[in-house]
Amino acid sequence: MSSSFLRTAFILGLLSAIGPFAIDMYLPALPTIAADFQVSTAAVQMSLQIFFLAVALGQLVVGPLSDMYGRKAPLYFGLALFALGSVGAALAPSVEWLNVFRFIQGLGACAGMVVPRAIVRDLHTGNDAAKLMSLLMLVFSVSPILAPLTGSFVIESFGWRAVFWVVMGAALLAMLMVFFKLNETRPAEQRVGSTMSSAVGNYAFLLRDRYFLGVSFMGGFGVASFFTYLATSSFVLIEHYGLSPTVYSMFFAINAIAFIGSSQFTATLAKRFGMKQVVRVAVTGYALTMVTMLVVFAAGVDRLDVLAAMLFVGYGFLGLVIPASSVLALDDHGTRAGTASALMGTLHLVSGVVAILVVSLFFNNTPLPMVAGIAGCSVISFVLAQITLRRQPVIAQAAAE
Template structure:
């Protein structure tokens, strides 16, 4: 049983990691792409932004389809689109064509984001779901550690276009694993009554569910703080602090290590304290750390070691927030797990894209605008946690937990 649990986590984690892998390997190349394609910083950042937008919006469609036709078929089609987008990006002659193929690539990657969450809900609820989600996050989070390092080696050895050939190969491997190691988790009898009409009804219901929306946006603003970091970090660390692409990758990976390590404590802490209490405490630690970082940077202290240390602690707390809020948000929506996962993912990515766009408006090559955006997202997540899972509400709901 445990072996099957781990195998499922590995397959779902790899499917979920394909999209982020295409981002994280790509980050060290952003300044080089701008020079090679003679494009502005904003244009190069747009190739990152459209990927997130299409990956977010696509989930609205793919989630309900996975409720109607099952989980495997949408994953296979998504991987096919991702491969086409990756090949097009590798061959792009201009930044405009790169942006277009990145949009297609993101749309293909969306299935790997939305469907695995629905599969977790198909198989488990409660603390078991939290354990599977944290294991999935373990595999998924290997991407921010290995991908930038791998990407920097590929870029220095073969150029930035080779990154897209590498993710094409990864997508082919993921497709083989999907076909050979993952069974359908939504049988035909569970699909009866699932349609686009029922999906629209489900979306209306979920948009009226304050608990679902609150938990979704807590996780969404947590993810948004990382998106702000993604969009600006390579320019700041490489151009402002003078790091090489390889050293940038190491710096980037350190935060992923904190996120992964803490996420693996989710199951144990949930068993002892309950999922809601874990969220409340983790968000407090996350927000407090990021506010301290902003306060320090605002005084003119720009030492890289200070920023690295506080980001490490803050993103460690965030590693407890993301899996727990996802499980809690979907807990009561098993019958429309694909639709719920789709709306959650779309809201996450829409929030992240908006945060990236706003932070980009203030980008000046220094760390302060980036840190301000990160801290703002953390404070909003804290406020939403108080509204959604405040102590009074938590006491009232204690028997249910």
């Protein structure tokens, strides 16, 4: 594995982690923010939903722009906007203003989420793409391990507002890395014909591609289960189980380690058994684990160790599903990689926002609503896998005909 391959994976992983870092780092502060602004749990959770919504909407514009103007220009603009939103969030006088600046932050963060996936597709397909995507996720997954721990230290030492000054600094550092270390992978000759009009046509094409939609939503509801955990875990673990913010952060990191560790086997397993077979087995294990967890908690078991063990196993399976499903979705869309990556990312985030909204209707600071939401998402992913992976992509069908 060349040094340039590793360097690219490292930079793309860090860019992808900027947005999630802004989420994971302030999770331990959600109860504190609610108390500081004297608002309900739901009002503070809205700042998560607004961030996700902004990322989902922003990707639909940033993806085509990265096809039209290259991959680096949208990254510069997105990171600058993210830094601006971070300053506003740090100075927010109320939860309403916090939500406004979280929306701006989310619009900026979407570039770091959609463009790296397009760069992976620019450079590689198949198993090589899976290998790069897995390494990208290795770096990206440092966020849910280190961010809550860093966040809990920053919050306890300097207050929750300091979190946003830290993520602003991370965005500025990322801009320097893009300028000095990242090569443009969408040269000018490949941008010819890429316009907003062609982007609309590409979106129309992708929305008719049931294989693309099925694979994207399959990964999307896997992501949604993690979003459900993001939005509710601090209240369950800190307020229900009585963990300190620091111990909560360690608990949170355990699940990220499971996800990271398993994702590194994606390319190896795909090379031996095929990408689709890996996804089929992984999504089955993921759904079985999460449904078993729901049955256990619905039966009256309310134990932190049981929750930790089941989430560890379930998110281990999910670590194989996400990178493999992303490669399957983008493999046949090299000429529209930015647009396809944007639509896939938007579908992921829309799934996550819907899941959070549904769970928030029933959330009562106990584990059962959270567990039910996670299990529900896993079942939807499983069903979509059974339906979708029997099909061929639209482009593959056309070639066969």
